Amino acid sequence: MGYYFDNAATTLQKPPVVAKKVAEILSADAYGNPSRGAHGYSLNAYQVVDEARENLKKLFHANQNYEVAFTNNATVALNEVLKGLLQAGDHVITTSWEHNSVLRPLYQLETSGITLDFVSSSSVTGELNLAEFVEKITANTKAIVINHASNVTGNLVDLSAIKKICREHHLFLVVDASQTAGVVSIDLSDEGIDALCFTGHKSLYGPQGTGGVCLKKDLPLEPVLTGGDGMQSFSKTQPKRLPTLLEAGTVNVPGIAGLGASVAWLLENPYQSNDLGELFVTELQKMPEVNLYGDFTKPRVDVFSLNIKDAESAIVSDLLWSEFEIATRPGYHCAPLMHEALGTADRGTVRFSFSRFTTKAEVVLAIEALKDLAQR
Template identity: 50%
Template sequence: MIYLDNAATTRPKPPVVGQAILAALEGFGNSGRGAHDEALTAARTVYDAREKLAVLFGCDRPERVCFAQNSTEALNAAITGLFGPGDHVISTDREHNSVLRPLYRLRAQGGEVDFVPADRQGQIDYANFEKLLRPNTKGVVCTHASNLTGDVTDLVRVGDFCRAHALVFVLDASQTAGVLPIDMAAQDIGVVCFTGHKSLYGPQGTGGLCVGADVELRPFKVGGTGVQSFSETQPMEYPTRMEAGTLNGHGIAGLNAALDWLNEAGMDRVRAHDCSLARRFYGNVKQLPGVTVYGDFSAEIRAPIVTLNLGQRDSAMVSDELEHRFHIATRPGAHCAPRLHSALGTEEQGAVRFSFGYFNTEAETDEAAAAVKTLAEEL
């Protein structure tokens, strides 16, 4: 099998990830729930991961790195913790449902939401952020890179806009954490929401949010914390404020090992490899008859994603043929990005996404392009 669905979850993981998870399963107690060796070993590993993530994202302090199950939970925590009835939020048409649905719920609860529109090529005009600004605008929530097209948002421009108007910038880094540089201070980002199982190469069930020094979130959930047990309310110290209940210590151990692997491999090297394969694939399919590729490939910086359609063929049928005839794993359909599919005009057809990772090869990339060529010739 040629696995080209790394935007959904990277596969395989570095061997050290599984080794760390197994060691944690056999040796960890519950982090923050005791002072015996097993609990302290878990706590030290969790804190070690916080420190590495704080460095990775330019977060002010490790204790402001709060763990969650995934980006979706982190984004829900950020959006519900920051905004409420009467608040106005700006987002974009490029967003995943992990951003859209919390914003739609906010709107149903009395908040207001506007979206910077995407054009037929999936591009946005940054001047529209200013046009959508209102007196009650409180923040911007947007993706770093589209999970559908791979197009990257200009964080400096959005951050400058937020700083100029005293808005909180919430970034969905699901597709970019570990592959594109993020600096919360330099880019005026208030909250970074990330997942561990994509380009951080960690296990599923890990992720979190990095909270800026001047940002205060209402707790998303409340419950056991291991501290201040007689208090009727959730402790307000970070990270406890956002981490009710037992953490996924075993998963965080795997994520911690993945961060070590990523630091050793070098984020720039990983990005160069992944993006080189994506551009190689794009170069081989872009002019095939009947093939439509989505996104701006003239941009210097992109996520390693190439999404296409073959004529008017249903994307699920194309993806099934790629798997059953050519043993190539891709992702068809709507990709949880309904507004961007509407902008591209692909609501009914969907699209087939090829996404590349560090363990893919040039030979696999060329074989995938040859499979697309075969299908295109059969149209």
């Protein structure tokens, strides 16, 4: 149909095992409601969900002090963690890199009495001013909430530096791994991250409507969503034990099964850079009409934002689709503060994002299309 470069929103191509596993769950007449019975149908579903949890723990190198709770996506996971952890009077430090899945819950909590500070970023490269993290810590600072990689520039945050700050100042660290889970190695074995929120439908190559959080079992959370747990029916409150604390109601068994299959595939096929991002950047930097945003001297994911001269990002993206069948994402990418920092709040950017299934031929075609538009 076309050439897909919107993988930072949702990966289009999935490993074949994903669809096979989802179809198996839906067609086998063997999978009931997990944790809602002692019969075989319920136990089958429980086993599938449990296998997916264990696969994710392996992927993130999480030890016995962590548990995985499933949600619909990273947005729900971040809402559950932030609203369950933060209380009136708490101070939180976050950054100009953040997606609205972090910003809007924090703005909502601000109306209930928490206070916020934002670490700024460079107007040239978008790089975070790391010194500001320590400068903004106060007596009531409780947590740092940070995006592992910007979904606008593709740049990675220095997580080791942030972990060190949190350890030294006894702060919780909540990480949004939406753009990195599955493509960047994430190691929780040092227990420097308290909650790692992820989504299934991006670089984990799972179905849409899947995601969750890998979090420390002793993280002091109050439940945001309450309901059935299948066990303590006479309790008036949500059981505190994870993952039940964050999994009120029936989980998405077919979706989680598909996610578990994709993560198992990732464990067997670790990501290896194919240098297509380097090719893309090198060729675009030869075009004076193209503005690329980000720092290309440091580790990053294959997410690239650009503009051509003074053209509106929506017009460029529409031309890429209508004339070349190239699918990109124009606009603000749900990251308004990043665009304010980069000076692109007036028109946004055109975002190209690759997956491990992106081919060199597709990248070359995208380069030629941009060259064509730039020369007009």
